[in-house]
Amino acid sequence: MDGSIPDKSYFRIGEVSKILNVQPYVIRYWESEFKTVRPARTRSDQRLYRRRDVEELLTIKKLLYEENFTINGARKQLRKLRTEESLPASSVAVGDERSDLLAEIEKGLRQIRALVS
Numbered sequence: 001m002d003g004s005i006p007d008k009s010y011f012r013i014g015e016v017s018k019i020l021n022v023q024p025y026v027i028r029y030w031e032s033e034f035k036t037v038r039p040a041r042t043r044s045d046q047r048l049y050r051r052r053d054v055e056e057l058l059t060i061k062k063l064l065y066e067e068n069f070t071i072n073g074a075r076k077q078l079r080k081l082r083t084e085e086s087l088p089a090s091s092v093a094v095g096d097e098r099s100d101l102l103a104e105i106e107k108g109l110r111q112i113r114a115l116v117s
Helices: 013-020 024-033 051-066 071-086 089-116
Strands: 010-012 047-050
Touching: 010 013, 010 051, 013 024, 013 047, 013 051, 024 051, 047 051, 051 071
Parallel strands: none
Antiparallel strands: 010 047
């Protein structure tokens, strides 16, 4: 397949293998290394991957195969991507406002220091 995810809720490991174009043992290995991929299990203990699991696996594959990250590097990059996604755009602006405010306070304190000295 071309990496596009079919419109389904759950996928068996064989389907995920075809979507990712990797062997099932690779997916099982990634599952053990990346704790964000946690497929549900059927009564017969077969893995059922949710859509978000498949999306996460596509991201992992991209980091490992295209961007040449190591397993540890990919873990760190995923954490970094998650924190960037969770930060709202307004928090960046708030951070800039705080920096401006701190710079202004520092300038005022330096002026006071110069007057006292």
